[in-house]
Amino acid sequence: MEPRLVGPGPYRATRLWNEIIELFRAGMPLRKHRCRFKSYERCFKASEAVDCLHELLGSNQNFGPEVTRNQTVKLLKKFLKNHVIEDIKGRWGKEDFQDDGHLYRFPPSSPLKPYPKKPSCGKEVIKFPDWNEMEAGTSQEHIPVKSVTMNSELWYKRHSIAIGEVPACKLVFRRELTQANIEEIWKSMTLSRLQKVLGLDCLDEVLDTKLVNSKHIVQNAYNVNKQGIVTLEDKSKELPHWILSAMKCLANWPSCSDLKQPAYSGFERDVFKTIVDYFGQMKEPLLTFHFFDVFVSVLGLLQKHSKAVEALQITCLLLPPENRKRLQLLVRMMARVSFNKDLPPLSESVRTRTLMVQAFSRCILCSKDEMDLDELLAAKLVSFLMDNYQEILSVPSTLKSSIEEHVVHLQRVQIKYAGADTDATFPAPSFCHQVSTDEFEYQRATGSQEPLAALLEEIAMNKEISVKDKKKKLKQFQKSYPEVYRVRFPTPETEAVLFPEKTKQKSPILMWALKKPFQPFHRTRSFRM
Numbered sequence: 428m429e430p431r432l433v434g435p436g437p438y439r440a441t442r443l444w445n446e447i448i449e450l451f452r453a454g455m456p457l458r459k460h461r462c463r464f465k466s467y468e469r470c471f472k473a474s475e476a477v478d479c480l481h482e483l484l485g486s487n488q489n490f491g492p493e494v495t496r497n498q499t500v501k502l503l504k505k506f507l508k509n510h511v512i513e514d515i516k517g518r519w520g521k522e523d524f525q526d527d528g529h530l531y532r533f534p535p536s537s538p539l540k541p542y543p544k545k546p547s548c549g550k551e552v553i554k555f556p557d558w559n560e561m562e563a564g565t566s567q568e569h570i571p572v573k574s575v576t577m578n579s580e581l582w583y584k585r586h587s588i589a590i591g592e593v594p595a596c597k598l599v600f601r602r603e604l605t606q607a608n609i610e611e612i613w614k615s616m617t618l619s620r621l622q623k624v625l626g627l628d629c630l631d632e633v634l635d636t637k638l639v640n641s642k643h644i645v646q647n648a649y650n651v652n653k654q655g656i657v658t659l660e661d662k663s664k665e666l667p668h669w670i671l672s673a674m675k676c677l678a679n680w681p682s683c684s685d686l687k688q689p690a691y692s693g694f695e696r697d698v699f700k701t702i703v704d705y706f707g708q709m710k711e712p713l714l715t716f717h718f719f720d721v722f723v724s725v726l727g728l729l730q731k732h733s734k735a736v737e738a739l740q741i742t743c744l745l746l747p748p749e750n751r752k753r754l755q756l757l758v759r760m761m762a763r764v765s766f767n768k769d770l771p772p773l774s775e776s777v778r779t780r781t782l783m784v785q786a787f788s789r790c791i792l793c794s795k796d797e798m799d800l801d802e803l804l805a806a807k808l809v810s811f812l813m814d815n816y817q818e819i820l821s822v823p824s825t826l827k828s829s830i831e832e833h834v835v836h837l838q839r840v841q842i843k844y845a846g847a848d849t850d851a852t853f854p855a856p857s858f859c860h861q862v863s864t865d866e867f868e869y870q871r872a873t874g875s876q877e878p879l880a881a882l883l884e885e886i887a888m889n890k891e892i893s894v895k896d897k898k899k900k901l902k903q904f905q906k907s908y909p910e911v912y913r914v915r916f917p918t919p920e921t922e923a924v925l926f927p928e929k930t931k932q933k934s935p936i937l938m939w940a941l942k943k944p945f946q947p948f949h950r951t952r953s954f955r956m
Contacts, residue, residue, distance in 0.1 A: 430487045435625045435727040435738075437632035437720070440800050443489055445539045447502075447800075448511055450487070452533055455479050460530050467515045470532040476503055476512070477526050488730060490803055493810055495781060498802055500526050505799045510534060609834060610641035616830050617644055621741045624734055625724060633720040639745050646748045648822050655821050657752040664749040666756065670705050673698045674756060678763040680770045699773050699786075706757065706790040713754045716795040718745065723804055729811060736815055740823040751820075754791065758809075758816045761787060765813060784809050879911045887915070887925055894926060 430450055433442050455476060457469040471479075481499040484490045504522035506512050513519040515530045524531075604612075618639065622630045630636055650658045659665055676698055714722055721742055728735040743751060764770060765780040774782050788805035791812075812819060886900050901922075905912040916922040 430483075430489070432488050432730060433727055435633070435724040436627060437724075439633075439720075439723050439727060440794075440798055440804060441540045443804075444799055446489075447484070447487075448506075448539060450483055451480055451506075451511075454483055455533075457532075462515065462530055467530060467532070470515055470530045473503075473525060473527050473529045473531060476531060484803070489726075490807060491810075493781070493784070493806065494803060495785070496526070498806065500524065501802060502799070507531075509799065510538060604834065604838060610645050612834060612837075613644045613648070613830055614639060614641035616833065617741060617744060617826065620826055621721075621738065624738045624741065625721075625728070627724075630721075633724045635717065638717045640747070643747050644744055647744050647746070647751050648827055650748065651822065656755050657748050659748055659752060661749075666753060667705075670702065671756075673702050674760045677702070677770065678760040678767075680764075680767055695771055696773055702760075703786045706787060709790055712789070712791055712793050713746070713750045713757070714743075714792045715746065715750060718742065719792065719794045722792055722808060726804060726807055729807070735811070736818055737823065739812070739815075739819045740821070741826065743820060744822070755816075755820045757787060757791070758812050758820065761809075762813045762816055780813075783813070876911060879908055880915065883908075883911060883915050897925070 430446070433439055433446060436442075455471060456479070457471060460467050460470050460472065477496060477499055480503060481494065481496050484494040484499060484502075485492045503512070504524040507514075507519055507524045508522050510519045511533075512531045513534050515532055519534075618630055618634075618636055625633070627633065646660070647657055650660070652658055677695065680695065722739075725735060725738045725742060728738055743754065746754065761783040764773075765783055770779070773779055777785070784806050788802065788809045792805040792808055793801050883901075883904055886897065886904065889897065892900075901912075
């Protein structure tokens with residue numbers, strides 16, 4: 428069984444769990460082992476299971492080579508607890524698996540997790556404000572709408588020229604957008620863009636959009652300093668000064684301006700432990716429990732780097748401002764510490780980068796209800812964040828400019844013609860993104876099938892052109908678009924239906940000669956010599 432990339436969508440963690448079980452069962456070598464003078468068929472040692480699963484996870488593009496052996500052991504403990512494996516005596520249900528020589532086996536069927544019922548999706552995420560409908564308690568005279576009806580007579584009086592009839596129209600000066608209107612527009616367009624990047628039919632599959640606070644999005648987009656870090660309106664939610672000093676100390680090691688560094692050995696490890704303890708005692712991860720599913724869904728895009736970065740940009744924009752700021756400061760420190768060659772090792776056995784991921788993954792991403800792949804998924808996301816934090820934790824400029832243009836569009840004076848349902852202004856801005864060459868060719872091929880098929884049908888059914896011209900055009904079409912032509916005319920018989928054979932008729936001259944009655948021979952006058 429070949430591993431496959433599990434893309435974004437609902438219940439991605441469950442889909443990954445089921446796939447890992449299937450891959451592990453298919454790839455784990457089983458053979459005969461002896462234990463206490465007794466032989467056991469089709470089993471394996473615990474250490475062999477760790478070797479096999481560690482290699483499987485490292486080569487799987489859903490997880491990657493940064494999966495550690497310790498994380499693999501933790502996953503096998505969960506396998507034993509959930510009866511994916513059992514010991515040779517049939518015992519399971521506890522997480523007492525160790526990386527040793529104990530023997531284990533697969534039960535007759537490892538239980539796969541069922542998928543919950545897919546939630547029903549609404550047609551629209553957020554309803555845009557409708558300026559054509561009056562708000563409750565608003566009188567008509569308080570709405571600044573000015574109508575101007577124009578016809579040829581009025582136009583002639585103004586410009587002294589005679590023209591044809593001009594359709595009646597009116598200028599509509601729309602009401603000023605309130606801050607609440609602008610926040611709802613930001614929320615709607617942000618979620619719409621996220622849904623498009625993830626390629627989902629509905630965001631309700633991975634996110635409860637009712638829990639998205641529109642104020643948070645606007646604050647994260649505009650309340651930033653020169654370094655792009657969020658500035659909080661409520662100063663009580665700032666990180667304590669001593670934690671900020673400790674983070675700056677490690678991030679800028681060995682030069683630290685606001686902290687006098689003691690000279691004793693191991694000071695940097697004590698500072699690191701202080702930071703880990705502070706973030707470890709939080710009741711909720713920085714990415715919040717509400718957004719767990721959508722962040723796990725984004726992990727399915729990591730093979731498409733630009734899409735993954737954009738999806739994370741937008742998703743991080745949904746966070747509460749205090750969470751976003753802490754995430755920015757923490758991930759920036761983690762990245763700097765990982766690449767700081769002047770910083771002494773913070774662990775004797777683990778590389779600094781791996782230590783950063785292990786220490787802070789759970790305080791960045793985890794689910795409210797403990798899930799079997801929480802740790803692996805969080806480690807994958809945190810590693811990607813560390814490598815691309817400057818881009819991911821910045822405000823997406825394309826989205827911001829598009830929303831601002833849309834707000835200006837809504838505030839612009841509208842020209843409405845009689846009987847028209849739409850405004851005669853520029854259309855609302857749309858989104859576009861760069862695609863690969865292969866994807867472009869695929870879209871071009873599939874997107875043009877329908878109009879080409881319609882064109883072919885028009886040629887085939889056109890009775891106004893001669894048979895000769897029709898055959899010529901069909902031949903040209905077949906040469907240019909063979910696949911479309913083959914769908915319409917899969918066999919020569921289907922093509923021949925257009926040109927039925929006609930019965931051969933005799934020439935008119937011959938027919939006239941046959942119908943003319945027989946004439947007797949008449950002697951003609953001769954001339955004598």
